[in-house]
Every structure is written in structure tokens, then in C-alpha cells.
Amino acid sequence: MDRNARTPESTSRTGTRVRSHSLVVTLLFLTVTFTLVAQLASKANVPPPPGASGTVARGSFSTSRSPSPSPTASPRPTPVPDRRPQVVYAAGDIADCPDTVPAVADLVRNPRSLIFAIGDIVYPSGGAHGFTRCFDPVWGALKSRIRPVPGNHDYLTPGARGYYSYFGALAGDPSQGYYSFDLGWWHIIAINSICQPIGGCREGTPEIEWLKADLASHPAACTLAYWHHPRFSSGDGASRQRTASLWAELYAAGADVILNGHDHDYERFAPMDPDGQLDPASGIREFIVGTGGANLTRRLRVARHSEIWTRDYHGLLELTLRRDSYDWRFIAAETDQVIDSGRGTCH
Secondary structure, three states, rough: OOOOOOOOHHHHHHHHHHHHHHHHHHHHHHHHHHHHHHHHHHHOOOOOOOOOOOOOOEEEEEOOOOOOOOOOOOOOOOOOOOOOOOOEEEEEEEOOOOOOHHHHHHOOOOOOEEEEEEEOOOOOOOOOHHHHHHHHHHHHHHHHHHEOOOOOOHHHHHHHHHHHHHHEEEEEEOOOOOOOEEEEOOOEEEEEOOOOOHHOOOOHHHHHHHHHHHHHOOOOOOOEEEOOOOOOOEEOEEEEHHHHHHHHHHHHHHOOOOEEEOOOHHHHHHHHOOOEOOOOOEEEEEEEEEOOOOOOOOOOOOOOOOEEEEOOEEEEEEEOOOEEEEEEEEEOOOOOOEEEEEEEOOO
């Protein structure tokens, strides 16, 4: 018998060995493939292929189904504060038909600046008709940049409805009329000094409690507050004791600048404490800028620590708010000249 001849049994055994070898190779290939996939998925921090758990043990790949991952929302980018120096303009006592002064609005030359309107926006009584006929034709194009506070003439219309209707959300909650915001490095506080309609302005009243909380939650290096009635004054408005609590809270928190209107003049004070005592180290500098367009009025006295007073010009106070300091310029509408200027530092 030829030794090289294959019998049916040997051929069958050989085929069986080949098939077994092929099956082993296939299983090894699948095992290595799934192992690599699971390792890559683990390293990439992504789930393994659908329907697989990604677990490999002793050459076998588990196909137990894992829970579908819940979708992860993309994180929202954190807004980056604008830390450039911020230019703002300020004036109160503005529109008095037919004597509104358009040249005051023309002094707003920085295209990105805000405007602090410091009360008595429309004379004589803050009605809707006055806003439409006297204020809007001159200031309407700048409306979105105005951050107002109300004055006593605005409240001669019950509830200051004309004021709140015209400015809408820019004026804050109509039941309060006060709000705050950050501007560059500064914290800005808009205060309502028409106290009676909002529950008062003395210790323990809603506005004072809000102010305390606001100052505590915004420990900025520099703080500016503005409202209509001045605490200290040489003009017709005289000094207002009812705003003493506002001054006290701001002083205790290290505020730097207060802006007021009501007196139809321009006045700047040296830094003072709430009692009107000179305090160069920790005092607040007060500006009165009632020069927005209404008729200018007289001086009754020379208040202590008043450094400049004039009723010769309408105009705007321009402030440049820097990281730890501020520059000021009072610009006259009639002459387009700087009448007063200087620099102060934050506490």
C-alpha cells in the first residue's frame, strides 16, 4: 500500500484539524480586535461600540448591553467682563419744553458710553406727553444707553407712570425704582430718593435693606451711586437729611462717588463722611449735576467743603472710570469747554 496515499479517515481528520485551526484563528482575531476597540474607547473616554460593555476576560468578549449614556450639555462660555476704562455721562433736570437744551445731548460723543439721568427727566410733571414731546426728540436716539433714576417732578404724575412707561425695564421695578449693575471695574448703584412711594429711605426700610445686601454682595474696589436729591448742597435744594442713611451705608462700604441733581447748577465737593466732615482718606466725593437742560437757579449759601459751584452753564459731567481711579470733566453745552476737571482714587 502506498504510504503517501490518503485514506478517507485521514482526509477527514485533516479537514477537521484545518477547520479547528481556522476557528481558533478567527476567535483570536475577534478577541484581539474587540480588546483593542475597548482599550481605545477607554482611553478616548467614549463609550465602546453599541451593544458592548467593553469588558474583556480570558479571551472572551462580553456582549452584555450597557446603559446608553445621557447627553451632556455643552458648557456655556463664561462672559468676560469688559475691563477697559469706561466713559459715562451724567446730568439731571433735563427736559423742560420749550426750553430743553439740545446741545447737552450733543456732548455725548463716546459711541459706547452710558448716560446716568439723575431725576426730574421731564418738567413740569413727568407726564407721558412731556416724554414724547420734550425729551424723546432730543434724547430718544440715546435711550438704550440711558440708566435713569426718578426725581420729584417725575412723581407729580401718580406712580411716575410717564417715567416708568417711557423707560420700561431700564428704570427697574416701578414699585422700587432702584437697581444696580457692574461697569468695568466699578459697581454702579441707581437709587430712588423719592422715598415716600417706596416705603422710605431711612434705616430699616426696604430700599436701605436692599442697599446693604447689594453692597455686601458686590465688594468692588470702586463704587459709584446716584440719585436725585443731594445730601449736601449750596443751592436751592439745600441739604437733605432724608438721604443721610443712604450716605451712611455707602460710606461704611467704602463707596467713592455720589452723583445728584435737583439743584439746577454744577457743584463738586471734597471727599466727606456722612456728617459732612472732610475725610480725604475714606470720604465720598459728591457731584451735583442739575444742568441737563432746565432753567438754572441761584445759590443760597456756600456749603462746607464745596470746591466749585457754577450756574452759568448747562452741561454734562463726563467720568472715566478706571481700575482704581476716576477722571472727571464738566463740559459746558453753551461753549463746548471744560469748566472743571480732575482725578480721584478709589479707597
